[in-house]
Amino acid sequence: MRLARRFDGWLFALLLFAGAGAAGYLGTRYAHVADWTANGRLSLSPQSRAVLAQLRGPVEIVSYASPQGDLRAAIGAFLQRYRLVKPDLSLRFVDPQQDPARMRELGIALDGEMVLRYRGHEQRLTELSERSVTNALERLIRGDDRIVAFVTGDGERLPSGQGNADLGVLMGQLAQSGLRAVPLSFTQAAAVPQGTNLVVLASPTVALPTGAVQALVAYVQGGGNLLWLRDPANGDLGLDPLARALDIQVLPGVLVDGGGAALGLDDPRLLAVGMYPPNPITLGFRLATRFPQVAALARTGAGGWTAAPLLRSSAQSWTEFHPIDNAHPSDIRYDAAAGELKGPLDFGFALDRLSPSPDKREQRAVVVGDGDFLSNAYLGEGGNRALGERIFNWLLGDDALVDLPREGVPDRVLRIGQGELDAATIGFMVALPLLLLAIGGLIFWRRRRA
Numbered sequence: 001m002r003l004a005r006r007f008d009g010w011l012f013a014l015l016l017f018a019g020a021g022a023a024g025y026l027g028t029r030y031a032h033v034a035d036w037t038a039n040g041r042l043s044l045s046p047q048s049r050a051v052l053a054q055l056r057g058p059v060e061i062v063s064y065a066s067p068q069g070d071l072r073a074a075i076g077a078f079l080q081r082y083r084l085v086k087p088d089l090s091l092r093f094v095d096p097q098q099d100p101a102r103m104r105e106l107g108i109a110l111d112g113e114m115v116l117r118y119r120g121h122e123q124r125l126t127e128l129s130e131r132s133v134t135n136a137l138e139r140l141i142r143g144d145d146r147i148v149a150f151v152t153g154d155g156e157r158l159p160s161g162q163g164n165a166d167l168g169v170l171m172g173q174l175a176q177s178g179l180r181a182v183p184l185s186f187t188q189a190a191a192v193p194q195g196t197n198l199v200v201l202a203s204p205t206v207a208l209p210t211g212a213v214q215a216l217v218a219y220v221q222g223g224g225n226l227l228w229l230r231d232p233a234n235g236d237l238g239l240d241p242l243a244r245a246l247d248i249q250v251l252p253g254v255l256v257d258g259g260g261a262a263l264g265l266d267d268p269r270l271l272a273v274g275m276y277p278p279n280p281i282t283l284g285f286r287l288a289t290r291f292p293q294v295a296a297l298a299r300t301g302a303g304g305w306t307a308a309p310l311l312r313s314s315a316q317s318w319t320e321f322h323p324i325d326n327a328h329p330s331d332i333r334y335d336a337a338a339g340e341l342k343g344p345l346d347f348g349f350a351l352d353r354l355s356p357s358p359d360k361r362e363q364r365a366v367v368v369g370d371g372d373f374l375s376n377a378y379l380g381e382g383g384n385r386a387l388g389e390r391i392f393n394w395l396l397g398d399d400a401l402v403d404l405p406r407e408g409v410p411d412r413v414l415r416i417g418q419g420e421l422d423a424a425t426i427g428f429m430v431a432l433p434l435l436l437l438a439i440g441g442l443i444f445w446r447r448r449r450a
Contacts, residue, residue: 287383
């Protein structure tokens with residue numbers, strides 16, 4: 001019996017060591033990482049994964065980080081998230097102190113600066129964050145910068161302006177993803193320059209010259225992509241030929257919403273939108289957006305365009321024809337006799353068709369009856385910024401980057417109630433010791449019997 005028990009003991013020890021060795025051997029060759037945080041806070045976001053899925057080939061990252069300190073370890077650990085998703089993403093470190101002259105020639109100024117290379121293109125990074133790395137990869141996919149021409153000279157919103165009505169904040173953020181905003185003045189150019197990826201007509205306040213309108217119509221008829229922001233207060237700007245080219249009609253009046261008071265909106269002209277018609281831009285989009293002053297739009301015909309409503313007012317809305325700047329809220333009511341139209345009414349359209357240009361496969365355009373929602377003053381309202389990014393991405397053909405959620409992380413703070421705290425205390429201080437004593441007593445009793 002003793003010999004058998006000794007044999008069992010040695011066999012158990014041998015199997016234990018064999019199991020530990022096998023686990024160590026497999027652990028050096030295979031890895032499994034599980035992220036149990038809410039929304040996968042310690043993993044790559046869906047946006048980053050979507051960008052990595054578009055990279056059809058190896059990506060090389062060179063980090064000019066000093067070997068002293070923990071900087072290299074931090075960079076390697078952070079980029080390991082990307083390498084788990086894309087194994088052919090390589091990381092190489094270079095000591096910038098070994099060749100200072102070469103570093104000056106390359107323009108390396110900060111310790112840890114990174115250069116990303118993909119298919120002959122490269123991007124530089126001085127910030128280590130998921131947003132900066134993913135934006136750099138997105139720019140690598142696009143290759144050259146996308147040229148977005150903003151029509152100027154007629155009171156339009158400025159893409160680099162810092163005024164409340166301008167679009168500087170939005171375009172500054174989009175510039176990180178490879179969009180380059182350039183001015184387009186038809187006093188200096190008779191047509192839209194070649195190589196322009198998108199033209200933006202952002203709420204002109206005075207009538208455009210006939211030549212400018214003709215140039216825009218020719219651009220659309222030639223297959224160019226267009227974003228037209230049309231405010232209701234601008235009146236007749238001579239843009240009817242452009243509207244006809246897009247098969248869009250701007251309805252008179254300003255949209256007001258009689259149900260806005262229930263949402264805490266004092267101005268009936270301020271529309272809040274939380275539900276969106278089915279279209280490729282707002283697919284999966286669940287953020288509420290706000291539009292300060294809106295013109296309703298309508299379709300006038302087919303014209304080869306496939307039109308999907310993008311934005312729609314509520315059933316309590318209507319097109320108000322009377323001035324309401326100084327009107328009492330009780331005086332603002334729907335007047336069918338005056339020809340006002342009852343909602344729901346569309347005030348945004350996403351248009352696409354086969355491109356008339358032989359160099360392009362598809363042509364896209366977006367028309368929105370409000371430009372304030374993308375302005376510096378209102379960009380931070382709800383999901384306005386996210387919607388603006390989706391519109392630009394769709395117009396530029398980056399469909400995979402349009403329906404990516406940007407959700408917050410709810411588990412940064414651990415909240416435990418008093419009952420849960422008492423249960424945890426009793427469990428660790430009473431129940432667990434008693435369980436260990438019971439197990440020990442059972443083992444002792446079985447050994448005594450043997």
